[in-house]
Amino acid sequence: MTARWYGLFAALASLLAFGGAATAAEVVLKTQTALPRNHDLSKSFIKSFVEPLNARGKGVVRVDYLGGPEINPPDKAAPAVQRGALDLLHTPAAYHAGLVPQGATMMATNLSIAEYRANGAVDLLAPNWEKKLNAKILAIGETAAQFYLYLTDKPKLRPDGVIDLKGIKIRTTGAYRPLVQALGATPVQITNAGEVYTALERGLVGGFGWPTVGLASQKLAGLVKYRVDPPFYHLANVLLVNLDKWKSMPKPAQDLVMSVAAEYEKASIENMLQAAKIDEEAVKKAGIQPFKMDAKGAKKYLDIAYEAMWKRATSRLDKQEGAMLREKMYKN
Known part of the structure; x- marks a missing residue:
């Protein structure tokens, strides 16, 4: 009888120890x-x-x-x-x-x-x-x-002082497509960042959208000649x-x-x-020239960028939800 109880206690102790270990895993x-x-x-x-x-x-x-x-x-x-x-x-x-x-x-x-x-x-x-x-x-x-547009060739300006990208193929993701389309460029969807280098090297695109960081680490600086200022949106x-x-x-x-x-x-x-400081140095070292619009053109450029993104952002939302989010997330 005693041996039997000892066996039961040992089995119970083993079970509890296992359960405790599982709980604390x-x-x-x-x-x-x-x-x-x-x-x-x-x-x-x-x-x-x-x-x-x-x-x-x-x-x-x-x-x-x-x-x-x-x-x-x-x-x-x-x-x-x-x-x-x-x-x-x-x-x-x-x-x-x-x-x-x-x-x-x-x-x-x-x-x-x-x-x-x-x-x-x-x-x-x-x-x-x-x-x-x-x-x-x-x-x-x-x-x-934030984000910049980078181009292989110097862009032209529209009469209103904003860059004209008509006919230029630009690498995009959802982050850049609204602005790229609003400026008349042809968006080329390349989601994988690692494939942007190949697309530029083969001439499949004439530019790309990119954050204000990561240009140096992905070795893209040497493949473009112009950066369009100012930056837009927020990552x-x-x-x-x-x-x-x-x-x-x-x-x-x-x-x-x-x-x-x-x-x-x-x-x-x-x-x-x-990281942005490192990218800025990479831009200078590669000889990339900032392409700057005048104050009026730059303001219009940003207005186009934000309005295009908000239009896209709210197009699939309930009207009330879209208005509420814009009120909380965008300051005019």
């Missing part, structure tokens, strides 16, 4: 960046989110960074999160604006992330990712970066987590992820300011 987040690992935007995410979380989350939560677009093409990465093939994704909102059109409003803003968080815009935006992509927004990063990289994965995570893991995500969102701003 480290959460692993399968993670991808939509852009290449060596792109400044990806490097910002790795430096200010992946590395700090892995350092502080030992035994609680860990990022398993799988890589960039070689894992899933940029336009397929968000659906991979949606179906649970990825747990975590760092991606420009432009890459899945077809699935979540509200993402375009983050590019069309002329406010800082701190400003539109404070006024409640993020609270209005976030449920759309949960509903349409089965994903939770953890952070909106690299928002200090919005969303850090997404699969909603089912998030709900399954223990609260200590959730709390740590949210804390590091908030720190990353702020740190990414300074990351972009520093």
